Each structure stands twice: as structure tokens, then as C-alpha cells.
Amino acid sequence: MELTPLIILIAGALCGGFVSGLSGFGLALVSLGFWLYVFPPTVAVPLVLLCSMASQASTMRMVWQHIDFKLVTPFLIGGLAGVIPGSVLVAYADPWGFKLFVGLFLLIFPPALYFTPPMALTFGGRWMDGVIGWIGGVMGGFAGLSGPPPILWASVRGWDKHQRRGVFQAFNSTVLIAALALQTAHGLVTRDVLYAAVLALPAILLGAWLGARNYHALSDRSFRNVVLALLFLSGLTLVWSSFAGLR
Template sequence: MTLAAALTVLAGALVGGFVSGLAGFGLGLVALGFWLHAVTPAEATALVAFCSVLAQAQTLPAIWHAVEWRRVGPMLLAGLVGVPLGALLLTRLDMEVFRLGTGLFLIAFSGFLLLVRSQPAIHWGGTAANAAVGFVGGVMGGLAGLSGPAPTAWATLRGWSKHERRGVFQPFNLGILAAVALWNLLSGAATAELALLSAVALPGTFLGALAGAAAYRRLSDRRFHEVVLVLLAFSGVTLVWAAF
């Protein structure tokens, strides 16, 4: 690995870690923009999973008090069932169509909620709805590393506070991404080159997540709501871009 590649990986880890510490998800959304210029797509995808687990685990204690396992438990269990299904679908689905459809939905969803004055809130849906959302997130996580959009959108529609939202989608994402990272290890994705890339990226991820968590504490519920929607919109744009 050249010095330029190492600096690119480190920069992506710092920025991605900051976004993850700030919003509770989204490391891959920004880090891939750096990493795909320096490493192969397969290495970048595996690196996203490993670094995301570190960033999520690092900032989880700060919002642990907001975790309600009656919400998260069914969602996470269903998501873990969905991960291997998503991995199996990887070779059977038209990924361009999947990216385009998912991206357009995220753009429309986040754009609408950013423009409306009053925040709509869904008050129906209990354990079954949480599990269904978790299953979709797990499938999307195994398919494309996109475990975050489904639970994040659901938590946003429920009208919860910033702590309540992160208390749902952060432990969910941590569990799903850990499963994806384990899947990568068992499938032989762990190579000497990936270990070297991780050694470069993980310190940057740690420092970035630390700074992002400090910024999160200064956000009001409304500002956090806006940050989440902007990141979802950005995720949609990148997916649409990748579909062409």
C-alpha cells in the first residue's frame, strides 16, 4: 500500500467515523467516497463493516440509557435472520434496479420530511412492525451493507426524540454490521491486505467517532432530525448515482 493510499484510507476513516459518531449511522456513506479511490470494492465493503462496528460500539455507552430492548430485540433478531438471505440474494438480484429503487425512495422520503412544517408521527405498530422493519434492514445489510436506512426511517416516522431514535437504530446497526463482518470473515474476505487497511483505518475511525459524539451532544432534537434526513437523502443520491 502506497503512502497516498494510506492517507486516503485514513481520511475516509476520520470523516466516516465523525458522521457515525454524530448520527449513529452513515460511516459507509462518506468513507466509501474516499476508499474506493484507494482499494478494491470488496476490500472497501469489508472495511466499512469492520470500522462501523468499532464506531458504533465506541459511542453506544453514551446512549445506552435510551436503549429499549422491547423495541430493539425483535428488530435485531429479525434482522439477523435477514442477513444471510440478503447475502444469498446478492448474486440473484439486479443490483442496478435495487440501488435505483432504494435511492429514489430515500430521496423522496427525506425530501418530503425536510420540506413539511409539521413532523408526521406514526403511533401504530408494535413488536410485529419493529420485527418487519428489522428484517428488511437485515436483508439490505447482507445485500449491500445498507442496514441503516430502514430502521432509521422507521424511527424518524415514529416521532421519537434523538436519544430514543439512536437507542433503536444504533444497537440494531451494531448487531447487523457485526454479523456482516463475521460473514465476511467466514467467507474468506479477511486477507493480509485487509488487516493492513484496518490497522490504518481503525485509529482514524476511533478519533472521528469521538469528535462526532461530542458534536451529537450539542444537537437539539430538531437539528438531529435534520442531520438524519440529510444523510438519508445523501445515501439515496449515492445509490442512484451508482445505478448508472
């Protein structure tokens, strides 16, 4: 691999790993902004899935005791149901239009939540949690972007940081494993993807370790604000890279 693509690969891995270790999500949102400059979507998306799994696995021990499986189960059921149509979309949908749509959504909704007092919305109950999980599953199967729907939904549910982190990490890990299995079955995990993943892995693990160390220092409110800020910055990155990709 040439030097410039290698630097971009490692920078994306380090930044994505740090964000994932800090918040329990976000590797795809951050890393795709780097990697789509040097890889086509058919390489970047399965690469994100592989690296996300490595990051999630490296910090799972830290949050395992905080995972409320009763809380997360509806998200998992919906997410697994959404992975299959999401994975099928990879072969047919326009990734640039998808990124632009998600990016614009993330530029609007997180700031709105930030300026809204913390709430504990109970609308829809567990079935609505499942619907949000399904949307996350579709987005995860298509582009490794499983995180935003359940993360935003958790913010309006009013859960504390450990509850939210447990939901994020259990949901993302499950959906990304299923998405990777489907993409492998469709032949999308190629030798180029595996080679790039091996090169990125040390930076992913270092970034995740650094992020996890900072997670413990955050209060509930600080964690909420960090999550919303990361989503907003991810929206900027996705919109910018979408327009750059059209040139």
C-alpha cells in the first residue's frame, strides 16, 4: 500500500477506535469519512465492520456488567431483522446519497436534542425500541452505521450513561457480526479488505483503549453531550465526504 493511503487508513482507524472506546459507537461514522477517500464502498464498508467488531470486543469487558439484556432485547430482535435488507441494499443503493441523507439528519436532530432539556420519553414502549433497532439494523447492514438510531432514541428515553453504553455496545456488536457474516456470504470480504484490516488493527485497538480510559471520567450529562457532539461532527463528515465524492 502506498504511503498516503496508509496514513489515511491508520488515521481513520485511530480516530474511529478512540470514539468507539469513548462512547461505545461511532467507528463507522468517523472512519468512513477517512476511508472513503482511499477505498471504494465495497472495501470500506466491510472494513468498517471488521474494525468495529475488533474495537467493540476490546472494550466489552469494561461494560459487560452494565448490559441490561431485558432493555436491549427488543433492539437486538429488530436489528437482526433489519440486517438482511440492509445487506442486500449494498449491491443496489447509492452509497453517496445514503451518506448525504444520514449526514443531514445528524446535522439536525442531535443539536435539537442538545438544546432540549433531558427527558424520559416512554412513547411506544418495547415495540418502538424494536422498530428503532430495525432501522439501525438496515443502516448497519448497508454501511456499518448501526449506531445513530438507537443512540438518539436512548437520548430521549432518559437512560443513564451505563444503560445507554450497554445498549449501544450490545446492539452494535450483534448487528455488526450479523452484517459481516452476510457480507462474507456475498463475497464482499475480499483479500484487500482483510489486508487493510490487518494494517488498521493496531491503531484501532490503541484508539479504543485510549477512549475507554476517558469514558470513566464522564458524568451522565457529559456523556450525553459528548455523544450528541460526536453525532453532529459525524454528520458534518458524512455531508462533506458525500459532496466530495460527487466531484
